[in-house]
Amino acid sequence: MSVVVSETAVPALDAVDTPALVVDLERLDRNIARMNATTARLGVRLRPHVKTAKCTAVARRIFGGIGPITVSTLREAEYFFADGFADICYAVTFAPARTARAAALARAGARLSLLVEDVATVRAIAVEAAREGVRFRVLVEIDADGHRAGLRPGDGRLVDVARAVDESTHLDFAGVLTHAGSSYACVGADALRAHAALERDAVVDAAARLRAAGIGCDEISVGSTPTLSHASDLAGVTEARAGVYVFGDLVQSNIGSCALDDIALSVLATVVSHKRDTGRVIIDAGGLALSKDHGTANQAIDYGYGQVCDLSGTPLQGLCVVEVNQEHGLVASRDTAATAAMFDALPIGSRVRVLPNHACMTAAAYDGYWVDGGAALRRWPRCNGW
Template sequence: MTQPSIVTIRTPCLLLDEGKMQRNIDRMAERARSLGVGLRPHLKTCKSIEIADRVVTRRKGPATVSTLAEAEEFAASGFNDLLYAVGIAPQKLDRVTAIRASGCDLAIILDSLEQAEAVAAASRASDDPIPVLIEIDSDGHRAGLRPDDAQLVGIGKALDQGGAKLRGVMTHAGGSYDAAGADRHAEWAERERDAAVAAAERLREAGLPCPVVSVGSTPTAMGARDLTGVTELRAGVYVFQDLVMAGIGVCTLDEIAISVLATVIGARPDRGQVFVDAGWMALSRDRGTRNQDVDQGYGLVCRVDGRPFDDLIIAGANQEHGVIEVRPGSDALMPDLPIGTRVRILPNHACATAAQHAEYRVLDGGTSVVETWPRFGGW
């Protein structure tokens, strides 16, 4: 049977180069092994059972999720060691206990006494000690407690003595996404390690258990040089990589495994513009490269075989129209792109772009589609 080609399938659609993805997966797994820690991959980027089976070393886990919908989907498929790495709302605890009752060891995170008391109460009501990691702020970027916060031990006691299970601490240095280069990423990784290990030591000194010390982001996981005191790494976007990661030196353009296939639908030569049928509904509104040295607009335009054109970007995006232009300040020329031409667009943010699509069209490394893998969303 003839395999469908990306020259003929409907557009816009999400393409996945399985070979590139697998090399990215293998690279991170080797990083964790070399650092002597476990790897708890974040599945929020892929939201796909087929991909999760390639990312996680065994179907049971461990893995990280960002929504309870993800936890429910993966638990239903046999993944039974999950961390829901978003601060818990008390109203969601019924879903947490239901997922745990299905046989999945789902752990949650929090950073306040109010949350801890709610989790302890839910643990007593369900006769199931819900495992919890206390979120630590290692960079001032978002949520969490500073390692020396006076509330830390009190929260630990409220969990450990209230009926829940204090499993450890976790942190995520989201600020590392604004740092470029291996040395800077190593510095951010050390900040993560220092904060998490210091918090763990405080809990242990207070007589509380802290078996898990969890850190990670893709930049810090790739930049870390010493993870003494850490038990596991978490990272997610490395599976696909994207233009933001390329812009800070985490990957090369050739290591980006997903792209959006689009078709040329018009042009305004007088304005130096070509239009494609992939707008922000297909690409997302993410402009994560705006403040980097190279602004990639809404995505970098490539030939149908995946090779980038010189300085050709999606400069503007309406709902269903993408506007191709030569990057401002470049000497490159607009290539000949007649109506009907297929192009591929590399994403700024793999998570955001993938979220616009219901499936992956999987490539064999060339231009033939060998499989279609479903993708889910929701919260």
């Protein structure tokens, strides 16, 4: 079954109920083209992480059709497989209890890769795979920078885990994978280039250790938008995964992975109240619509819960969402002297667009996008859940 992309047309953004999720098509395509060119220059296969967009229409623009993808939930895997995306890496440490559901995808024709980091899990998956009558490709997760899960490249358990996969009759050892999540703490091109080299070295070293132990290691996978955007050399790496680059966000802008005018995702909101006594304009997009991710709090520019823009998507300098309740966003000016002008610029009933701190978190509240580009708006669905 294919996923239907609605081309529903409405006259303009001011006809859309708020809050709503909006994609700037020109910026989206520009971001996609930039990353496609980057991976081509570096000589690696791109396996985009679709957890950001969760939308087959976005993924198809990356490839001009279908291609290999990375997911973070089985719901994503099922949704994308229904639209023809069969080469899927499930890049979260796999829980054996999910094997039956993963097996259903494999029996339907999905080439599903799973992620492991300990022998007990490998053995449990192997038992379940045998019971289900399927085979899975398996990668060992490598911890490149102490960010989250995985084994350090020099961990003695690395060979044991890979060998347990390699010796299983229902699992195929595919290689190693890492995500340099600590790159999000880097600022500036030099720091990001260095972190990209650290990420590369971690998996290349892990692969070398496995080969020295007599275990073939074909797939060597790295991935994060900050490192991939700044990598200068990925020698020894076969594929790269990144996801948020398609939209960008304020955290990525502060890091240096994109510019403010590259951010393709925004939340459309309506001004519903003026609170002149507190210097606040209130919009109908709060903590649910924007998310409560305050990822810019410790960065060079703190955007609160989002940068406020006019209806065309042009940032209104100094205006950000400084506080959120469930359905209310409170907008204020960084310059108290400009507060009066803020009320004049944002009359009650007017529309604004808010750039998000973290695109993945913000998009999670919505079941689709309004796509701004061309003669009329289009509606692209997205999947949610696990």
